[in-house]
Amino acid sequence: MGSLVLLDLMGGVALLLWGLHMVHSGVLRAFGPDLRRGLAKGLRNRFTAFAAGVGLTALLQSSTATALITSSFAAEGLVGLVPALAIMLGANLGTTLIVQILSFNIAAAAPVLFIFGLVAFRSGAQSRIKDVGRVSIGLGLMLLALHILLDTLAPAENVPGVRLFMNAITGDPALCIIIGALVTWLVHSSVASVLLVMSLAYSQFISPSAALALVLGANLGSAINPLFEGARRDNPASYRLPVGNLINRLAGVLVVAPFLRPITEVLQAWQPDLAKLTAAFHIAFNLAMAVIFIGLLDGLAALLKKAFPDRPQETDPSRPRYLDESALATPSLALADAARETLHMGDHVEIMLRKVMAAIMTNDRALVDQVSRMDNSVDTLDEAIKLYVTKLTRGSLDEREGQRAMEIISFAINLEHIGDIIDKNLSELATKKIKRRFQFSPEGAEELSTFHKRTMDSLRIAFGVFMSGDVNEARKLLAEKALLRNAELAATERHLDRLREGRPETIETTSLHLDVLRDLRRIHSHVCSVAYPVLDAAGELPARQGAENNLMMMPEAAAHPSSQ
Numbered sequence: 001m002g003s004l005v006l007l008d009l010m011g012g013v014a015l016l017l018w019g020l021h022m023v024h025s026g027v028l029r030a031f032g033p034d035l036r037r038g039l040a041k042g043l044r045n046r047f048t049a050f051a052a053g054v055g056l057t058a059l060l061q062s063s064t065a066t067a068l069i070t071s072s073f074a075a076e077g078l079v080g081l082v083p084a085l086a087i088m089l090g091a092n093l094g095t096t097l098i099v100q101i102l103s104f105n106i107a108a109a110a111p112v113l114f115i116f117g118l119v120a121f122r123s124g125a126q127s128r129i130k131d132v133g134r135v136s137i138g139l140g141l142m143l144l145a146l147h148i149l150l151d152t153l154a155p156a157e158n159v160p161g162v163r164l165f166m167n168a169i170t171g172d173p174a175l176c177i178i179i180g181a182l183v184t185w186l187v188h189s190s191v192a193s194v195l196l197v198m199s200l201a202y203s204q205f206i207s208p209s210a211a212l213a214l215v216l217g218a219n220l221g222s223a224i225n226p227l228f229e230g231a232r233r234d235n236p237a238s239y240r241l242p243v244g245n246l247i248n249r250l251a252g253v254l255v256v257a258p259f260l261r262p263i264t265e266v267l268q269a270w271q272p273d274l275a276k277l278t279a280a281f282h283i284a285f286n287l288a289m290a291v292i293f294i295g296l297l298d299g300l301a302a303l304l305k306k307a308f309p310d311r312p313q314e315t316d317p318s319r320p321r322y323l324d325e326s327a328l329a330t331p332s333l334a335l336a337d338a339a340r341e342t343l344h345m346g347d348h349v350e351i352m353l354r355k356v357m358a359a360i361m362t363n364d365r366a367l368v369d370q371v372s373r374m375d376n377s378v379d380t381l382d383e384a385i386k387l388y389v390t391k392l393t394r395g396s397l398d399e400r401e402g403q404r405a406m407e408i409i410s411f412a413i414n415l416e417h418i419g420d421i422i423d424k425n426l427s428e429l430a431t432k433k434i435k436r437r438f439q440f441s442p443e444g445a446e447e448l449s450t451f452h453k454r455t456m457d458s459l460r461i462a463f464g465v466f467m468s469g470d471v472n473e474a475r476k477l478l479a480e481k482a483l484l485r486n487a488e489l490a491a492t493e494r495h496l497d498r499l500r501e502g503r504p505e506t507i508e509t510t511s512l513h514l515d516v517l518r519d520l521r522r523i524h525s526h527v528c529s530v531a532y533p534v535l536d537a538a539g540e541l542p543a544r545q546g547a548e549n550n551l552m553m554m555p556e557a558a559a560h561p562s563s564q
Helices: 002-041 046-060 063-075 081-102 107-123 127-156 160-170 173-187 190-202 208-222 225-229 236-270 274-293 297-307 325-329 331-362 365-393 399-436 442-468 471-500 504-528 531-537 543-552
Strands: none
Touching: 002 127, 002 190, 046 063, 046 081, 063 081, 063 225, 063 236, 081 127, 081 190, 081 208, 081 236, 081 274, 081 297, 107 127, 127 190, 173 190, 173 208, 173 236, 190 208, 190 274, 208 236, 208 274, 225 236, 236 274, 236 297, 325 331, 325 365, 331 365, 331 399, 331 442, 365 399, 399 504, 399 531, 442 471, 442 504, 442 531, 471 504, 471 531
């Protein structure tokens, strides 16, 4: 009898965890980018940040996911530590809302949620509708799991051995707190832990005070997961937020634990239903922690900054900055990290392009050597980005996430090709000009400088298009591509006119001049490739042209430039 009860209990918990996972993944897939933008907008002060944390976590049903997103922002200095800590106070409260709802007997809604979810998932024309269906099925599974847990525990109530075992392990409040923290850490969900405690309390397997102690442990355990998953050993600042959240939880547990018995008596007089009592204590504890700590965050933030100083400046420029392996479990967060790393790679390419042109114009050999070293960094970052995104695509991505992953890889490849053109072509042209001590004519130098400036301007626009997907900027980029092609032809004509005039500087630099123009135009073509996916998604590219441009952006079709 005992083994069957335990097996049914484990099955119910597993079903509950799977339902939670479906809710979390469905919400993140359907609204992930919108949630990140909403979180960013809510960081103006600690109170709006607190509200953003409540709303985000109420949707995701995972304070760990909120902690990972916020830790990524805080570790890189994109958000202050005080608003980040306020977000976590809100996240801890947000996870209590679903528990409060499920404390009522709404198991009859499970079939309705299953039917709605199945219809939405099977017939949804858009991936977002499918993901909403996934959320509905997940909620139905959670309700079904609670029903299974209650049905399993009801007959076991009369088994003396089971009751004796439960009394033994829940008789000490301190032990209950440790067990609750351990279980929550193992299952990675305070929601699942508290719902299990509610089921045990409702079936009278545990005393009311033991139930509240287990809830305290669940709150403590939920703060442990982000410490291992969100912090990075190479960046001490990444420990600030999870440690600060753990301090909040631990302080609350230490303050409340000695008063569990009188708190239990007061709550029992108000709410005799032990399941609802457990849920009410869970939300009251987190609300009290938010009220108490939201005014103390400045001092806590100062202590955390002293304990965990900023990361030392990177000495290796080829080392990735933003590719967080722990974020791979959250596709929208991992894609954002990969995009930021691609921009980091783009910064290297932009500096290379600026330096190589300065070397060509000023005959500075030291700049040529710097460009060559930077190309090695670009190659290393390109490989790291492709490997990271490839790991991500091994998991389950929706259509939008898969498309974004391909856009990131494509832009990284094009940036790597630009680096090759700069290193293998333009750098060699600079070296050739330096060795032979050539000088461009004033008109020729002006043409090349203007052409280079337009290429640099387009590169910066491309970075914006890559991050924002702005259709207007993408149109501007392709329009500039056509204009630059005409500008190359006009510059070539003017150069030939000077050549026909027999000007000595033009005669000795004719090959260099035309090669620089050609390579800058090739770089510009790679720069403009970022516009095609944006315009294709907006339906502004003919089907054939869109397919051709997609092929052009694939690694096999983009040939490496040959040296001159």
